Amino acid sequence: MPNGMIVLHAMFPIDLNRRTEALDLIEDLAEQSRQEEGIIKYHATIDITDPHLIWFFELYKNEAAFTAHTETAHFREFEEALPRLLSGEPTIHQFEVEDVSDIKL
Template sequence: MIVLHAIFRIDPEDLDEALDHAQTLVEESNREEGTIDYRAATDVEDEATIRFFEQYEDEAAFEAHTQTDHYQAFEAALPDLLAGEPEVLRFEVDSVEELDL
C-alpha cells in the first residue's frame, strides 16, 4: 500500500477556491479503482493549511490517479493558491492494523 500525506499552506484570500478544488479532488479520487481512501482536512492550528491523506493499493493506482482530469486540474490551480512550499510525504506500507481505543 502507498500512503501520502500532502501539506499545502494556502493564501488565505484563496482558501475558498482551494477548498472547492479539494472537495472535488476528494470526491472524484474516492471513486477511482485502487484508491483505498482519500481525505482532505484543514489544520486545526492553521485553517489556511490543507492536509491530504491518501491511500492507494499499489503504485499503479497512484500513477493512474496522477493522470486523472481532477488531479491535473488541482495541480494546475495549485501554484496560484499556495502561500508556501508544499510538503509531500510518501510511505510504503507492508501491513496495517486497526487499533482498539
C-alpha cells in the same frame, strides 16, 4: 516498482485570499478520487490550529493506483491550480507499506 501499498501524507499552505477556491477544488478532488479503483482512503482536512494549512492523507492499493490517480483530469486540474493557490511550499511524504490495520482505542 514497489509492490506494497502507497501512503501519501501532505500539507499544502493555502493563500487565505484563495481559500474558498482552494476548498472547492479540494472537495471535488477528494470526492472524485474516492471513486477511483485502487484508492483505499483519500482524506483532506483543514488544520485545526492554522486555517491556511490543508492536510491530505491518501492510501493507494499500489504504485500503479497512485500513478493512475496522477493521470486523472481532477488531479491535473488541482495540480494546475496550485501555483495560484499556494502561500508557500507544500510538504509531501510518500511511504510504502505492506500492511495496514485498525487500532482500537
